[in-house]
Amino acid sequence: MENEIKLTKLAKCAGCGAKVGAGVLAQLLEGIKVHTDPNLLVGFDKSDDASVYKVSEELAIVQTVDFFPPIADDPYTFGQIAATNALSDVYAMGGEPKLALNLMCVPEKMPREAVHALLRGGYDKVYEAGAIITGGHSILDEEPKYGLAVTGFVHPERVLTNSGARPGDVLILTKPLGIGTLTTAAKAGLCSDETMAYAVQLMTTLNKNARDCMVKYRVHACTDVTGFGLLGHSVELAQGSGVAIEYEVSRFRFIEEAIGLAKEGLLPEGMYRNRAFAECRVDAGEAELWQQDLLYDPQTSGGLLMAVDPEDADALMAELEGCVPAAQRIGRALEYGGGAYIRLR
Amino acid sequence: MKTVDARGHSCPIPVVMVRKAVTAEKPEALEVLVDNQCSVENVTRYGKSQGYSVDVAAEGADFRLSLKK
Structure with missing residues (x-):
């Protein structure tokens, strides 16, 4: 019986909130020799969403992997969310997903129907993305986990990284924020069913439309907003690009x-x-505590954050409107003149 | 004074325990014991949202939060 097992009760932390902190990760990787290759367009160095390898003048492959413990009690929903989230990294690089492999950890006691439903959720989203699942690997574990390794294609000259933003670029975000807080409250039974249903709808919305709109315009940098929260990912984007970002807090949804x-x-x-990772690089200005908290809130399967040429910003916003859950023009990139990388106003 | 002992619990449980005590008894003052920083921050936010002033004192590896109206 699918409904008898509360998946989130089996997990210590939910969804992308389970991610190892950005600062900790950097320390863990310290001193490990990184090999490189002239055809590796995006690798370790820029803390990007996926790696990109040039196969020919026309084709580069995008590779990424993402998995986490249950963020929803219903296994089919969890499968959908995990797949949407895993596919997102390919979209964030401007690519199209083609192949995917399942990664699954399941407790022995988890009913067969529930495991089946979980996998079905993953397959459905991967097919919706126009990609195919070609296999995978499953192991027994006390805490369930699911996700996918995804391979996509992109033109080598149209790869979007999180380090290409230029001063003057307009920052656009495609989903509303607050998922981490809602799923935490839901664990305590303090989130309404209606809002939870909306959150699930957001988490299972592919970033495909956002990507398809974005690639028609002069977008200089992109990342998807997930475990590190809007500000964590923004710090990486600003620092990687060597720009400062100024956000107008009232524009966030x-x-x-x-x-x-x-x-x-x-x-x-x-x-x-x-917060601990990014705070020293953020000037929070007059932003209220709850606003800051939600800007640091880890998002599972969040939207795309794009830095677009100011001349294309209106046209891209118009195209995104109605095509993504919430098109928001949230700020702009500036010359970096020292101090905080992100300013809230 | 009422004390909520939320040690051994991770978020969001400590907030839920304090919330229950506040909703049921609407106390003028309340002490809360927690054992992690996340709970200190979250219970502080909850207390302030309900009109309490919040003082935090470290007690060994634990924290004692004093909520007062």
Whole structure:
């Protein structure tokens, strides 16, 4: 019986909130020799969403892997969210997913129907993306985990990294924020069914449309907003690009119910990890505490954050409108003159 | 004074325990014990959202939060 097992109860942390902190990760990788190759267009060095390898003048492959513990109780939903999230890294590089491999950890006691439903969720999203699952690997584990390794294609000259933003670029985001807070509150039974259904809808919305719109315009940098939160990923983008970013806090769309929950301290541990990592590079200005908290909130399967040429910003916004969950023009990139990389105003 | 002992619990449980005590008894003052930084921050936010002032004191590896109206 699918409904008898509460998947999130089997997991210590939910979804992308389970990610090892950015600062910790850098320390863990320290001193490990990195080999390179002239055809490797994007590798370790820039903390990007996926690696990109040039096969020919016309073709580069994009590779990424993403998996996490349950963020939803329903296994089919969890499968969909994990797949949407894994596919997102390919979209963030401007690519199209082609092949995917399942990565699955399941407890022995998990009912066969539930495992089947989980996998079906993954397959459905991968097919929706126009890609195919060609196999995978499963192991027994007390805590369930699911995700995929995804391979995509991109033209080698149209790869979008998180380090190409230029001063003057307009920053656009495609999904509202607050997912981490909602899923934390849901664990305590403090998130309404209606809002949780909306959150699931957001987490299972592929970033395909956002990518398809974006590649028609002069987008200089892109990343997907996931475990490190909007500000964590923004710091990486700004620092990698050598620009500063100024955000207008009033332009962000937060999921309504997440605001009250953030004020009441129903914030995930990952939010505090993100804050600890990024805070010293962020000038929070007059932003209220709850606004800052939601800007650090880890997003599972969040939207794309794009830095677009200012001349193309209006046209891209118009095309995204109605095509993505929430097209928001949130700020702009500036010359970096020292100090904080991100300024909130 | 009422004390909520939320040690051994990770977020969001400590907030849920404090919330239950506040909703049920609407106390003028309340002490909360937690054992991790995330819970210190979250219970502080909750307390302030309900109109309490919050003082935090470290007690060994634990923390004692004093909520007062």
